[in-house]
Amino acid sequence: xxxxxxxxxxxxxxxxxxxxxxxxxxxxxxxxxxxxxxxxxxxxxxxxxxxxxxxxxxxxxxxxxxxxxxxxxxxxxxxxxxxxxxxxxxxxxxxxxxxxxxxxxxxxxxxxxxxxxxxxxxxxxxxxxxxxxxxxxxxxxxxxxxxxxxxxxxxxxxxxxxxxxxxxxxxxxxxxxxxxxxxxxxxxxxxxxxxxxxxxxxxxxxxxxxxxxxxxxxxxxxxxxxxxxxxxxxxxxxxxxxxxxxxxxxxxxxxxxxxxxxxxxxxxxxxxxxxxxxxxxxxxxxxxxxxxxxxxxxxxxxxxxxxxxxxxxxxxxxxxxxxxxxxxxxxxxxxxxxxxxxxxxxxxxxxxxxxxxxxxxxxxxxxxxxxxxxxxxxxxxxxxxxxxxxxxxxxxxxxxxx
Amino acid sequence: xxxxxxxxxxxxxxxxxxxxxxxxxxxxxxxxxxxxxxxxxxxxxxxxxxxxxxxxxxxxxxxxxxxxxxxxxxxxxxxxxxxxxxxxxxxxxxxxxxxxxxxxxxxxxxxxxxxxxxxxxxxxxxxxxxxxxxxxxxxxxxxxxxxxxxxxxxxxxxxxxxxxxxxxxxxxxxxxxxxxxxxxxxxxxxxxxxxxxxxxxxxxxxxxxxxxxxxxxxxxxxxxxxxxxxxxx
Numbered sequence: 001x002x003x004x005x006x007x008x009x010x011x012x013x014x015x016x017x018x019x020x021x022x023x024x025x026x027x028x029x030x031x032x033x034x035x036x037x038x039x040x041x042x043x044x045x046x047x048x049x050x051x052x053x054x055x056x057x058x059x060x061x062x063x064x065x066x067x068x069x070x071x072x073x074x075x076x077x078x079x080x081x082x083x084x085x086x087x088x089x090x091x092x093x094x095x096x097x098x099x100x101x102x103x104x105x106x107x108x109x110x111x112x113x114x115x116x117x118x119x120x121x122x123x124x125x126x127x128x129x130x131x132x133x134x135x136x137x138x139x140x141x142x143x144x145x146x147x148x149x150x151x152x153x154x155x156x157x158x159x160x161x162x163x164x165x166x167x168x169x170x171x172x173x174x175x176x177x178x179x180x181x182x183x184x185x186x187x188x189x190x191x192x193x194x195x196x197x198x199x200x201x202x203x204x205x206x207x208x209x210x211x212x213x214x215x216x217x218x219x220x221x222x223x224x225x226x227x228x229x230x231x232x233x234x235x236x237x238x239x240x241x242x243x244x245x246x247x248x249x250x251x252x253x254x255x256x257x258x259x260x261x262x263x264x265x266x267x268x269x270x271x272x273x274x275x276x277x278x279x280x281x282x283x284x285x286x287x288x289x290x291x292x293x294x295x296x297x298x299x300x301x302x303x304x305x306x307x308x309x310x311x312x313x314x315x316x317x318x319x320x321x322x323x324x325x326x327x328x329x330x331x332x333x334x335x336x337x338x339x340x341x342x343x344x345x346x347x348x349x350x351x352x353x354x355x356x357x358x359x360x361x362x363x364x365x366x367x368x369x370x371x372x373x374x375x376x377x378x379x380x381x382x383x384x385x386x387x388x389x390x391x392x393x394x395x396x397x398x399x400x401x402x
Numbered sequence: 403x404x405x406x407x408x409x410x411x412x413x414x415x416x417x418x419x420x421x422x423x424x425x426x427x428x429x430x431x432x433x434x435x436x437x438x439x440x441x442x443x444x445x446x447x448x449x450x451x452x453x454x455x456x457x458x459x460x461x462x463x464x465x466x467x468x469x470x471x472x473x474x475x476x477x478x479x480x481x482x483x484x485x486x487x488x489x490x491x492x493x494x495x496x497x498x499x500x501x502x503x504x505x506x507x508x509x510x511x512x513x514x515x516x517x518x519x520x521x522x523x524x525x526x527x528x529x530x531x532x533x534x535x536x537x538x539x540x541x542x543x544x545x546x547x548x549x550x551x552x553x554x555x556x557x558x559x560x561x562x563x564x565x566x567x568x569x570x571x572x573x574x575x576x577x578x579x580x581x582x583x584x585x586x587x588x589x590x591x592x593x594x595x596x597x598x599x600x601x602x603x604x605x606x607x608x609x610x611x612x613x614x615x616x617x618x619x620x621x622x623x624x625x626x627x628x629x630x631x632x633x634x635x
Contacts, residue, residue, distance in 0.1 A: 318484020
């Protein structure tokens, strides 16, 4: 049987400690709910699909030692060698390693000599094997052909004729239209680059970039001093392939410095900050919950010790053990509900500030409700042991003079 | 109403066993007003605790209203306490955070009465003890005598057949003590059985019968009028 009215009036007469706990719970809810949305947002970011077969890919950087090295000639031989290695599915050349936080971007337009209204995109220079090597999915149009490849020196300026772009970039630059066959203009130029294919997804170079996923690929190889190859191994064979790569490339031509790194390592480095944020915030939330629980345990034990005689009197007047433990649990729930009400309001206010000034995600009702429930459960769990202890106070306490 | 036969109660620590009650036998009839006296440490409070089902005896038999209550579980004892026994404590034992109305309400809530029934009973007993106008007050706003009257009202609200009073006037001055005693006599006249532990020989003499407890045993069961102190008074 509930005793809400007398319980509330008794709490009102002891409002300072009760209010302190309620405020502690409110603060916890405000912090935890905002922490949860940030953690959830970071986890969603980390887990979003890259479109790339990250676990199967090895990145190789080859730097020629001689100044006049014929890199274009070497590229064809290297790729031919790499593609023939055991357990290698395919290999491609790229100006930058995807997801490595290193890349280049440009602004593209739909009209010649356009100066405003363009869309920024990450750009890769590669060859027709990039789709298979990266494990990308062509969803419209076609891939490059070898005939469309252009090999030239960096000092040369050549017009690019065709491009494959990501679906996301296509949706931005040609919203609600079929992009195949449509032109792209690289900067405010007048030479059209025909969009020949669309791939489902490729996150690009920078995972933190607001336009991550806007990517364009061009069939170009520039004769630079160093090149990057990407090699895709058969599933589970990446590390075996990795062991042989440097030796094989060095054997073919010892005049280069060759470095390798698996793509998953680049990805881990790209998301290191997010992973750290998730861990730190999770620890903060757990520690805060623990401290609040300790506070509740302490306060409940203090109240029970203070009211031991009163509990004995209640027992003498007919309260069963369950009446007593229920009393303290309900009392604790009233404090928790007050704290949750205050905390929900505080959480929403704090969130508005964080959304406005720090571009943090919006706190929606569901995570707020889940956090409120969590705070209530923590609060009740913390009060449970002291409440059960209170139930064991003997009714004979009522007749003791001390 | 109350019948104890060879009731024993001992308390044990690691090294010492204390016998608070030893082969304690007593019968209190329906409607009696019995006073219990004895020196400090004689076992009065232990008797009261066992009689009021606040403690369980170590041995022996205890019949309350014809029912053997020696081996009831906690829930059954709580229910019996709530339904059949009213308590009046020396220190009043009102709950300081609750109004007088809510204090009297405590045992009635455990009884499961409806809000309407509880209000009716509370108003009735407040009127009986002459404190209807103070229902919203807190215990601390009342004098000691008024607090004890509220404690009596709380004990009476459930209409118990058996009232246990532990030094009910122990914290009161003589005028207040007399008023409380008159109230208890009035309650007894209406048929409630009362057992009152007291140190005050004058109050003890006002009961129908006085029991003296010495060393955990009943040593005198004569009616008050036949006892030496009563004869000389």
